[in-house]
Amino acid sequence: MYYFIVNPKSRSGMGKCIWNNLRARLLQQNIEFRSYLTEHVGHATTLSRQISSLGTPDAPVTLVTVGGDGTIYEVLTGISDLRSVIFGYIPTGSGNDFCRGMALPKDPDAALTSIIRQDRIMEMDVPCIxxxxxxxxxxxxxxxxxxxxxxxxxxxxxxxxxxxxxxxxxxxxxxxxxxxxxxxxxxxxxxxxxxxxxxxxxxxxxxxxxxxxxxxxxxxxxxxxxxxxxxxxxxxxxxxxxxxxxxxxxxxxxxxxxxxxxxxxxxxxxxxxxxxxxxxxxxxxxxxxxxxxxxxxxxxxxxxxxxxxx
Structure with missing residues (x-):
């Protein structure tokens, strides 16, 4: 099961169009998933807290953020236990510094392909302010x-x-x-x-x-x-x-x-x-x-x- 937190307003509303294309592909490939669209500032944090609580260190949930760089901090902040999540990211913003720094695909379709295949897993440091x-x-x-x-x-x-x-x-x-x-x-x-x-x-x-x-x-x-x-x-x-x-x-x-x-x-x-x-x-x-x-x-x-x- 894949859980997607989607910011439809990223890139001035383009995020919703990008997600609709990705969603159609998931349905076509019969991939089991649930998606949640954010409705206001802080909503991604609430959704992340709820979804991450479904996982454990031994059985982590796969949580995918679809949005810009700014959506990332909200999702990371909401994760109840970092060990209980496998994190995926699909960029729909304009900055793309997370993709640039992590060497992730900037193309949403390529990013989804990598997430579905779960090519490899990297342990990332997580700072807190x-x-x-x-x-x-x-x-x-x-x-x-x-x-x-x-x-x-x-x-x-x-x-x-x-x-x-x-x-x-x-x-x-x-x-x-x-x-x-x-x-x-x-x-x-x-x-x-x-x-x-x-x-x-x-x-x-x-x-x-x-x-x-x-x-x-x-x-x-x-x-x-x-x-x-x-x-x-x-x-x-x-x-x-x-x-x-x-x-x-x-x-x-x-x-x-x-x-x-x-x-x-x-x-x-x-x-x-x-x-x-x-x-x-x-x-x-x-x-x-x-x-x-x-x-x-x-x-x-x-x-x-x-x-x-x-």
Whole structure:
């Protein structure tokens, strides 16, 4: 039995069309499945909690997310016991950083084929972010500052749907990134890692804590990040002019930014981040509100993820 949690509104409504095609294929192949379409923010978490409770570590359920990167954190957050689930992912969003980092098929049909065959299973690290008294799991990255502020405005702008329908979704990110940078107020930040390493920076743009190499639609912010090494990778950008940051960002698509002065890369198992003023927070590209402190750590158990054949 396959359980599908589907976000029909992903990619500005294209998710529903993609799912209808996949559903027809499942029916044609007489594959046993149940599907659930999300109706509001947080619904995927509720559905995930209900479905995952049907499994056990000895008899896990196969839970497949059909949506964008932002749907992943909701599903991961809802899983009652990571050991009780085999996780599959079919991308219907525009960012595809999870597919990019995990080397999963970006084509929905190819992804479904891999899931049906269950070609191979990989154990993936699962980070957890604690902010303002709430905890969420995520699969890609979480962080504070400039990148989170861009994510939050992209999510709220009505132009995103228009640009996505024109297959120009990345342009809205670029436009808002430039706008945010122009009016951005920098802040001070303290990083406290693994209980004994403390770093303080003034004039910070952002810090991202990465489980994958990529975030933001292909920025290779932490080139050495791996979701299998039991470590979190951290990038902080600080102490540079806005023009320098603007010129640096394109190089991050290729991971060539790591030697730029003001870019700091760390590795840790847990991190507490405190800022001098409340700033934007994101988790897998979705809004995490505004806060002046977050904590991020790795769950004790990993998650079994369906992977394609090498």
């Amino acid at each position: 604690s902010s303002e008294g709430s905890k969420y799991r995520f699969g890609i990255s979480a962080g504070m500052g400039y990148d989170a502020a861009v994510c939050q405005e992209v999510l709220s702008t009505p132009f995103k749907k228009i640009f996505n329908r024109l297959h120009l979704g990345k342009l809205i990110y670029l436009f808002i990134a430039l706008k945010k940078l122009m009016f951005l107020h920098l802040f001070s930040m303290t990083l406290h890692m693994d209980g004994d390493r403390i770093y303080h920076y003034d004039n910070v743009y952002f810090t991202a804590v990465m489980n994958q190499k990529y975030e933001g639609g292909g920025f290779k912010f932490c080139p050495d990040a791996s979701p299998q090494d039991g470590m979190l990778d951290v990038i902080t950008a600080e102490g540079m002019s806005k023009l320098k940051l603007l010129l640096m960002l394109p190089t991050a698509f290729f991971g060539k930014h790591v030697h730029v002065k003001g870019i700091h890369i760390f590795r840790c198992k847990s991190i507490d981040i405190n800022t001098s003023a409340p700033v934007s927070v994101h988790k897998d590209g979705e809004s995490g509100g505004i806060s002046d402190k977050i904590s991020i750590f790795l769950e004790n158990n990993s998650l079994k993820v369906i992977m394609p054949m090498v």
